[in-house]
Amino acid sequence: MSDYDVLEIGGLDQWKDYAGGRAPGKRFIDAELPEQYIGMSANALAPGGESPFWHSHSQLEELYVFLAGQGQMAIGNDVVDVHAGTVVRVGQNVMRAWRALPDSTEDLRWLCIRAGGGPLAEVGKDGERDGDRPFPWAS
Amino acid sequence: MSDYDVLEIGGLDQWKDYAGGRAPGKRFIDAELPEQYIGMSANALAPGGESPFWHSHSQLEELYVFLAGQGQMAIGNDVVDVHAGTVVRVGQNVMRAWRALPDSTEDLRWLCIRAGGGPLAEVGKDGERDGDRPFPWAS
Numbered sequence: 001m002s003d004y005d006v007l008e009i010g011g012l013d014q015w016k017d018y019a020g021g022r023a024p025g026k027r028f029i030d031a032e033l034p035e036q037y038i039g040m041s042a043n044a045l046a047p048g049g050e051s052p053f054w055h056s057h058s059q060l061e062e063l064y065v066f067l068a069g070q071g072q073m074a075i076g077n078d079v080v081d082v083h084a085g086t087v088v089r090v091g092q093n094v095m096r097a098w099r100a101l102p103d104s105t106e107d108l109r110w111l112c113i114r115a116g117g118g119p120l121a122e123v124g125k126d127g128e129r130d131g132d133r134p135f136p137w138a139s
Numbered sequence: 140m141s142d143y144d145v146l147e148i149g150g151l152d153q154w155k156d157y158a159g160g161r162a163p164g165k166r167f168i169d170a171e172l173p174e175q176y177i178g179m180s181a182n183a184l185a186p187g188g189e190s191p192f193w194h195s196h197s198q199l200e201e202l203y204v205f206l207a208g209q210g211q212m213a214i215g216n217d218v219v220d221v222h223a224g225t226v227v228r229v230g231q232n233v234m235r236a237w238r239a240l241p242d243s244t245e246d247l248r249w250l251c252i253r254a255g256g257g258p259l260a261e262v263g264k265d266g267e268r269d270g271d272r273p274f275p276w277a278s
Binding site for chain 1: 141142143144145146147148149150151153168172173174175176177179199200202204206207214215216217219222223224225226227228229230231232233235250252253254255256257258
């Protein structure tokens with residue numbers, strides 16, 4: 001039998017604050033498919049929403065692919081505007097956070113893809129959080 | 140300076156048969172961003188179009204994330220219907236091909252993500268093609 005798997009997650013307009021996920025607004029595809037190397041989450045955030053904390057990874061590379069809505073990513077000391085078609089690659093040991101703009105025309109929706117130099121089960125627990133650092137858009 | 144990069148590829152409705160790519164309809168994001176571990180292409184295929192050949196990988200895992208249109212993937216001896224929200228993970232040494240249905244309401248559009256157990260530059264040249272095998276939807 002061929003090694004493949006299929007999962008239906010719904011079209012973009014069906015991505016919502018998924019109940020039961022490990023984080024609000026985030027659906028970990030790799031919790032539902034037996035992924036070896038590629039981790040991926042489908043994400044939706046209502047206008048005005050923001051990530052609960054900054055985080056970084058010591059081993060994983062992450063690729064954020066924005067598909068709808070308007071938002072911002074804070075990356076190190078920079079702020080990057082994001083919208084449909086913005087692809088952001090983030091390397092190791094870089095703190096990042098994000099928000100949907102308060103006047104975003106719809107939910108900010110994106111895929112977050114992650115991989116490191118080995119099987120996801122070995123390299124995927126390398127995260128660090130900073131819950132104390134304020135976001136650059138905080139008043 | 141923080142290790143990150145930004146690329147604008149346009150919203151879904153702007154994904155077309157990209158001129159100048161390594162394959163028609165396919166835009167290799169990793170040819171434009173310095174990706175370490177994650178390879179990704181943005182793909183568009185007009186109704187009735189199909190992949191030029193079957194292919195497989197000996198090391199890479201691939202994740203196909205369909206975002207618009209209606210199509211089919213041939214995977215080994217199976218045929219899987221795909222549309223917005225279908226995620227297909229394909230493991231090693233599995234031959235695959237795809238098509239946009241002739242009556243697809245729009246171009247079939249998807250991301251193809253790939254990663255293996257090491258840096259992309261080391262594991263990313265593991266492809267095999269079969270240009271002689273007919274597609275299951277051929278008349």
